[in-house]
Amino acid sequence: MPQQKPVRAYRNQDFINSREGRVLRILSEYMEPQKRLREAGIQDTIVFFGSARIPPQDKAKSDLAELQAKQADATEIKRAEKWVAMSRYYEAARELAGRLSKWAEELGEKGSDNGHRFSIVTGGGPGIMEAANRGAIEAGGRSIGMNISLPFEQYPNEYISENLAFEFHYFFMRKFWLTYMAKAVVVMPGGFGTFDEFMEILTLIQTEKIKRKMPIILFGKEYWGKIVEFEPLAEFGTISPEDLDLFHITDSVDEAFDWLKAELSDWAVDHPGAGMNADLEMLGRLEG
Numbered sequence: 001m002p003q004q005k006p007v008r009a010y011r012n013q014d015f016i017n018s019r020e021g022r023v024l025r026i027l028s029e030y031m032e033p034q035k036r037l038r039e040a041g042i043q044d045t046i047v048f049f050g051s052a053r054i055p056p057q058d059k060a061k062s063d064l065a066e067l068q069a070k071q072a073d074a075t076e077i078k079r080a081e082k083w084v085a086m087s088r089y090y091e092a093a094r095e096l097a098g099r100l101s102k103w104a105e106e107l108g109e110k111g112s113d114n115g116h117r118f119s120i121v122t123g124g125g126p127g128i129m130e131a132a133n134r135g136a137i138e139a140g141g142r143s144i145g146m147n148i149s150l151p152f153e154q155y156p157n158e159y160i161s162e163n164l165a166f167e168f169h170y171f172f173m174r175k176f177w178l179t180y181m182a183k184a185v186v187v188m189p190g191g192f193g194t195f196d197e198f199m200e201i202l203t204l205i206q207t208e209k210i211k212r213k214m215p216i217i218l219f220g221k222e223y224w225g226k227i228v229e230f231e232p233l234a235e236f237g238t239i240s241p242e243d244l245d246l247f248h249i250t251d252s253v254d255e256a257f258d259w260l261k262a263e264l265s266d267w268a269v270d271h272p273g274a275g276m277n278a279d280l281e282m283l284g285r286l287e288g
Contacts, residue, residue, distance in 0.1 A: 029173040033146075033166050037181070040164060042142065043272040045121040045181045046100055046260070048093060049197045050128025050188030052154065056094075060087040086189070089220060092253050093131035093188050094138075096219075099257045101141025107269060116142045117272060118264065121178060123147065124165060125154045128188045133159035146174050175200065183268045184260050185216040187247075189223040205246055206239070215263040216247040217256045224249060 015021050055063075064080040097120045104118035120136035122129035124145025136143035137159045145160035148168050156165045168174035179201060187198045198218075204210040218224055233239045250256050 026170060026173060029168055029170055030176070033177050036163060036166075037144075040142070040161075041116050042119050042144065042164075042181065043117055044183045044268070045119050045144065046097075046104075046184045046186065047178050047182040048097060048120065048122045048128060048132035048186045048188065049190060049194050050089065050093060050131075051190040051194060052123075052125045052127040052129060053191075054086050054090045054127045054131075054189070055083055056131070057084070057087040057091050060084045089189050089223075090128060090131040092219065093128050093186070094135040096186065096253050096256055097132040097135030098139040098141075099135075099253070100260065101136040101139035101143075103257075103261060105139070105141050117269075118183060119144055121146065121182070123174070123178065123193075124156045124160060126157055128190065130157035130159060132186070133157055137161070146177055148174050179204075179210075182214065183212075184264060185214060186256070186260075187216065187218050189220045202243075202246055206243055213263075213267055215260060217260060218247045218249045219251070219256060221249055221251045 009015055010024075016024060060080070060083045064077070064084050067077050067080050100118060101120055104116070107117050119142035120132050121144040122132045124133070124147035129145070133143040133145055134157075142164065143159055143161045144164045144166075145156050146166045146168060147154060147156045148171060156167075166174075166177070168177075175197065178197070185198075185201055187194060198216075201210070201214065201216065205214055230244055234241045234244055248256075248259055250259070
């Protein structure tokens with residue numbers, strides 16, 4: 001009687017999920033997004049970073065009114081008032097993403113390459129990520145969400161275009177795809193994750209691992225002014241004075257939109273695509 005055929009290695013879930021199969025899992029988080037983005041005609045993106053905790057303004061106001069109506073504890077009311085104040089950043093991200101998406105769609109209509117330009121991409125979760133995805137969808141643009149699997153289960157928000165929701169296990173592969181196709185960056189108020197993303201991109205630009213121009217908006221003067229002071233880094237000599245020009249700080253959606261539009265029109269509109277020489281060079285950026 002013939003022996004039963006063994007399971008092929010690529011169908012062996014025990015192997016794929018093992019330590020030895022890790023390299024295949026990492027590679028799949030590179031190849032699968034690449035295939036889907038190419039099939040969707042996504043040529044380049046504008047990435048939004050920011051807190052997953054900041055709510056929409058209508059929800060923040062509704063929550064506050066509910067607490068006030070039931071005469072909740074003063075600490076709860078104060079916390080709700082804080083979120084009402086912070087919700088302006090949700091609405092700013094939503095409006096800015098919408099205006100950039102509308103402009104990008106108009107560029108696509110004028111162009112002849114049939115590709116989608118400057119599509120909005122986020123980490124795919126709630127808060128500022130939802131706001132930017134929402135603004136893109138409301139403006140008729142492409143909305144990409146690159147979610148990360150976490151122990152407390154961050155679910156993708158509802159404002160992501162069909163077949164453009166991605167789920168990552170590895171943070172570094174998610175960060176690669178958030179950055180790889182980006183022609184501009186918008187950093188809204190956020191926590192440790194936002195700091196990590198912002199500082200890594202600054203480091204890659206400063207060290208010229210990202211060789212293309214990458215305009216960065218740091219949105220929220222009041223917030224960022226209380227969180228970090230950049231000028232002393234130049235005063236102490238740990239960065240060069242010109243490194244302070246790697247990002248533009250503003251509180252205005254109008255100013256952010258006009259500045260990004262001017263920057264992208266100057267160098268990126270006529271150069272679609274990721275803007276790097278080869279996929280291996282880009283992977284090397286992560287390794288090196």
